Amino acid sequence: MTIETAIEALRDLLGDRISTAGAILQQHGENEAYHPVTPPDAVAFPLNTAEVSEIVEICAAHGCPVVAYGTGTSLEGHQLAVEGGISLDMNRMNAVLAVHDEDMDVVVQPGVTREQLNDDLRATGLFFPVDPGANASLGGMAATRASGTTAVRYGTMKENVLALEVVLADGRIIRTGSRARKSSAGYDLTKLMVGSEGTLGIITELTLKLQGQPEAVSAAMCAFPDVESAVNTVITTIQSGIPMARMELVDANMARGFNLANGTDLPETPHLFVEFHGSEAGVAEQAKGFGEIAQDFGAAGFNWAEKAEDRNALWKMRHNAYHAHKALAPNLPGLSTDACVPISKLAEAIGYAGEEIVKLGLVYTIVGHVGDGNFHCLVSFDPGDEAQTAKVKAFIHALAQKAIALNGTVTGEHGIGIGKMQYMEEEHGEALGVMRAIKKALDPQNLLNPGKMLPPSNR
């Protein structure tokens, strides 16, 4: 009863859809964080829910860990088989199973990516709004409770997953909800599974809410004298009821990165990138209202993008922030870490982050989904340089402490994975015990993505 015997048994089930080839293992052991390559013992490629159930049942019988794998774009090492075992690659389960126009929902397999889904929906007049940076799989996005630039208007994965089909640690298949928009019938297992990072079950199907494509869209960017003015603009805009679709902050360093990377001539100060969705008249009114508030807080250099091509150019610049960051330190990889605080504390948190990184002498930029109080720090460093790596870890540590002190959270959307396990106790206190009790109740052998999210207990 070992990982080896599990792989033997899985070969009988999957034939050539289980692989121990070096290149495949290597690929599934890579990550976009700073963790060393950690290949699993084998990679399985299931085709359907029944097969996932059989795989998990075999693994349970043999005591073999199972780690779900989507696009591998996690920023906290979620997909790494740190205790060995099977990487369960969900990419062949990538069908859009049903689109319900009238109910504005869709049923998909977990390997469908967000861009694939939106391509598929194009003719329906509907779209799926959640947009993390990567073209991630929807199963992975649900597992990490991902969000992105539109969360301020349309919510995160938490608000946009209506129901899931999940394979439990013993192979049982459950459905966590119906297609009804709301329910008061029992514990909300959908929300328990969303953000559980593969530690409570394997997501094999998702029912997602969709949005109507807005009649009109308009976007803009403008410069602010400082982060505080930009944040105050955001606070006032939200309070005034203007239903912003996107409100993205970039700091002065990032503005410089944009100039370097794109040959633009932006003022090298903090900027907001904003977008408005609605009717023609509604969008015009929202834009006017926002513009007036922004000007009250000293905004200048407005760049309005009403045409689709201008808007695309504007958001392409924002979405390529990582490349702009790289322009500031061309030869070093960049690491992205996030935190989320009450919006009234956002300027303080961002100011603190900048000061701490400056003290450490590292190159950094900051971008934020400011409507939610969520921001990302991109830091350049050489993972091979121990001293630099230690500095980056010290910064992540300081930022996590600060976020908790400001009544926020150590991660708004990247998740815990391996990277932030050490802060779970400090952020959650006694509530961590409840999480451990739930994990133990649903996965008593600790085979589903072990070594993630929940730090080992000392008790």
Next chain:
Amino acid sequence: MTIETAIEALRDLLGDRISTAGAILQQHGENEAYHPVTPPDAVAFPLNTAEVSEIVEICAAHGCPVVAYGTGTSLEGHQLAVEGGISLDMNRMNAVLAVHDEDMDVVVQPGVTREQLNDDLRATGLFFPVDPGANASLGGMAATRASGTTAVRYGTMKENVLALEVVLADGRIIRTGSRARKSSAGYDLTKLMVGSEGTLGIITELTLKLQGQPEAVSAAMCAFPDVESAVNTVITTIQSGIPMARMELVDANMARGFNLANGTDLPETPHLFVEFHGSEAGVAEQAKGFGEIAQDFGAAGFNWAEKAEDRNALWKMRHNAYHAHKALAPNLPGLSTDACVPISKLAEAIGYAGEEIVKLGLVYTIVGHVGDGNFHCLVSFDPGDEAQTAKVKAFIHALAQKAIALNGTVTGEHGIGIGKMQYMEEEHGEALGVMRAIKKALDPQNLLNPGKMLPPSNR
């Protein structure tokens, strides 16, 4: 180690804040459903979280059930101590602890009612949108995952509770989140507790999202030839992106009830009551868009209410639906049951409900939060008449089956309590086992609101 010894020990702690007086027990044993009066053994009136923790700890030591009690307005008997024990009356914990204007959140004790909160917020320009029929306590509303007429725009309690403080079954006190708007740090215990009906913990503090009071509000009602036309109007309105604040359906019977109760002269056909929130221009545009869609589906008899007094009169009529229902059967109590289905199935579900009740020969009306696919059937019957009671139960049973068959849920907002426990297995299948495992992990003695939500297991 009995309920009696627990009450003894609690007297030492609480003095005259624990009562076994007949009238108090009787009051805490009454309910707005059809269940017999079920007095607890004692009623405790805690003043703060520490006291709740001590009470629960004492009850755990003595094996005594604890049932939280808010305003007693549950429609499914949630608050009844069906296995005896302590009714934990939270009404003296009714302070608004902190209002954070900039972050648009508020921290309250569980005994604060929704109307009390909104009175308190009046000067801030903010409001709390969730509005079940009763002026319920916010703790109770969270525990039952309540919603109401504005859920289509602002969400249910699920979307509006940011974080909770909860006393666990052993007396431990946990916090389930921070004041950050979003987080990916660990299992979402907030959403697990919301809707758990007091079976996993006692809510002792809530952090709630607030909304800005809209600049302009406008409301309207209009008549439709049939339910299907009204529902199709709702579907098309939502698809077209008009951000409706309220969309309430009443059926032809209820229109007749309104006429009888209020001396109005409405066409006795289905009606929609709608409300628009936004800027002056935005509201006008929304109203125009809705009006055009409604007319396409045969709406007539529009009654626009732009002035506050007209709007209040319109919503007063809707909110007094129960009294209008009573005008149809003055001498019989009315029971309210709810279900929720995908909106494309709503006309079918409502049609089915009407046919079934007509077959049973009972007086009924139907009102619905149609934007969510959630509707309520009010049925008149004499709880002392066994044959009638059996008919009502047969109807609730048939409706529950139909809701599940249409891929919906047996309750959209009333909850399970005692009344709908029997449908949990059918609605959730294997997922019920997960709920039971969580309950057992967090309340191994089964002392928190026992005999509710989770039906006894045969396994």
